[in-house]
Amino acid sequence: MPELPEVETVIRELKPMIVGKEIDSVTPVWFKTLVNRSERLLRGQRIEAVERIGKYIILRLSRSFLIIHLRMTGRLHFDPGNGALQVKEQGLNHLRLIVNFTDGxxxxxxxxxxxxxxxxxxxxxxxxxxxGDDALDPRLTAERFYEMLKNRKIGVKAFLLSQRWIAGLGNIYADESLFRAGIHPERKCNTIDLVKAKELWDAVQFILKQAVENMGSTISDYRDAYGNPGKNQLYFKVYRRAGEPCFNCGTAIKKIRAAGRGTHFCPVCQT
DNA sequence: CCATGTACCTGAAGGC
DNA sequence: TGCCTTCAGGTACATG
Structure with missing residues (x-):
């Protein structure tokens, strides 16, 4: 499910709801969800801050950290405890963990x-x-991006999907960024010159910021903290458009497997 | 270093 | 209807 824009949307909404709350207990519903040895140590800790690096949500607590990754289908919702839970649809069919605050x-x-x-x-x-650094970290520049690319023989889509260098892109926004920059997903990183690297970096920035403005993309599972779907799926140019005409040139969008993932691109516009 | 496959899970969709 | 296969916003790890 969620890539950087979806996670950013969720934490923006969640922040005012949970910052300052004191944890009373944690109820693990599915035994693998909470990774640690001692959930008792969470009792009495306050949430000091809610931050994000790539797709990781970082809850800074009084004496430790709770780092959350939603992976494919994770959703976070807030229950104010007064019966006014806002979550719509069947948002709570697969409850895996509950953080109980002292105020109920x-x-x-x-x-x-x-x-x-x-x-x-x-x-x-x-x-x-x-x-690696968050993809929207303002300290990152096209020049630094080019430095990361220039000596690698890996395919550029695999590079964008790896969280090791730039964190936050996933399958949707990698495909959309490569289309915007006119780069074939299997092109080797070391064949991209500085000018083209700058185009790709600008495309990544544009695609991610546009998706944040649209509250993320919903294919099936993703919902924000209120249970609402995103709107950015209406702006896809290639993702899930296999066989449909390219908006630039009319050629049928192709779907292949690259870096182990379903990959959509225009065979004419992307080289 | 790089590509590929498998594992972790559930459910939706398509083929027969 | 049912059965089987494939696929899905992700990542870690094993194997050539």
Whole structure:
């Protein structure tokens, strides 16, 4: 499910709901969701801040960190505890973990496929050591992006999907960014010159920012903290458009497997 | 270093 | 209707 824009949407909404709350207890519903040894250590800790690097949500607590990854189908919802839970549809069919706050409100984690994780750690580096800078980090520049690309023989889609260099892109926004920049997903990184690298970097920035403005993309499972779907799926140019005409040239959009993922591109516009 | 396959899970969709 | 296969916003790990 969620890539950077979906995670950003969720935390923007969640932040005012949970910052300052004190954890009373955590109820693990599915035993693998909470990764740690001692959920008792969470009692009495306050949520000091809600941050994000790539697709990772970082809850800064009084004495430790709770790092959340939604993976494919994870959803976070807030239950104010007064009976006014706002979640729509069947948002809570697959409840996997509950954070109970001392004021009676709760943070609910729903996750159909059970891939999502809450990592309780003293040092965020334990989870984030192989995660690069956030794709929307203003300190990143096209020049630094080019430096990362220029000596790699890996296909450019695989590069964008790896969280190790730039964090936050997933399958949808990698395909959409490559289309916008006119680059074939299997092109080797080291064949991209500085000018083309800048075009790709600008495309990544545009695609991600547009998706944040549209509250993320909903294909099936993704919902924001209120249970609402995103609107950005209406702006897809290639993703899930196999066989349909390219908006630039009319050629049928192709679907192949690249970097192990279904990959959509225009065989004429993307070289 | 790089590509590919498998594992982790559930459910929707398509073919027969 | 039912059965079987494939696929899905992700990542970690094993194998050539």
């Amino acid at each position: 409100s709760k943070l609910l984690f729903n996750d159909t496929r059970k891939f999502g994780r809450f990592y309780h750690v003293d040092d965020p580096k334990r989870v984030l050591q192989n995660v």
